[in-house]
Amino acid sequence: MAAEPSQKLTGVILAGGLARRMGGVAKGLQRYAGRPLLAHVIERLQPQVATLLLNVNHDRAAYAGFGLPLIGDAFADYPGPLAGLHAGLCAASTPWVLSVPCDSPHFPADLASRLFAAIKADGQRIAFARAEGKAHPVFCLCHRDLADDLADYLARGGRRVMQWCEQAGAVSVDFPDPAAFANFNSLDDLAC
Template structure:
């Protein structure tokens, strides 16, 4: 799928920190660092940062290994505070801990076609329903790692993680998160889970 040339219209929102989640073990890719795998000659994480950066005020990358390679992108790096590769929620927790803005947005490092209006629409949904978390959905399927979350939820998330919770969708449901429909562009959430997926692109 070709990458569209970004056209950004930065909405009027409070300050938002964007975080690319690249802290996983890449098990389905044989243990390689997923964000550093190449698509059209560039790392997946590069595609993602180029689409997300203009939508937020600050951008960070959550990485637990390959720090030298990720540092080359010139964005601040944050590692999980919760040990043991606890998944995307650990990355969100690290972001909520490090952020100095009232809102944090997360996206995965393996979705290079993410919506160019992702943050604008998540924020509109958050505000219109008075929610603390907004997640993306498309075609009846939720994409909870595409998330906009109030920084004030850090302690609640820490408690959830310390109790053994790991499922993003379950935590969002417990926090009464709302869904924002992106069914007009479901292809924007296409991701690459295996090396074979990349080879087919």
């Protein structure tokens, strides 16, 4: 019997950025609907993967309270979400890594299975979400063997997630609800 997709996946939650648009606060620790944003993301992602990792570069003591292994960027100066994905690819014990940001608590409950199915159908090593024609490449399923390619891209100064996905031959997967990929960029957004 073939392994379920979730048994082959490590989830990495990206919380390693500077949250400039949110005034520099630790985004994942901000409260939404009575709980930290990160708690919502963990709850949504955990059933979809075999194990979870948390990419953080600051406030490690506060994030440690969530009980997840903490991984930091290998690149200085906070080069963005790709550095968090790279950290996940290097730390994963499974062949596949699914990245999601810490500020999008409503992503699809079938994100992993749909991205994995597309990869298997197309024979690619990377897939990302799309909704109503808009790409959401931070919601990305990637094979661990792309870690060196991603490290090279980052070392050359590359920072654009979509550009790297395209260079890596990514397949996009359409999802019906664009609101599922909405993220919180300001403290006022959290008050909804």
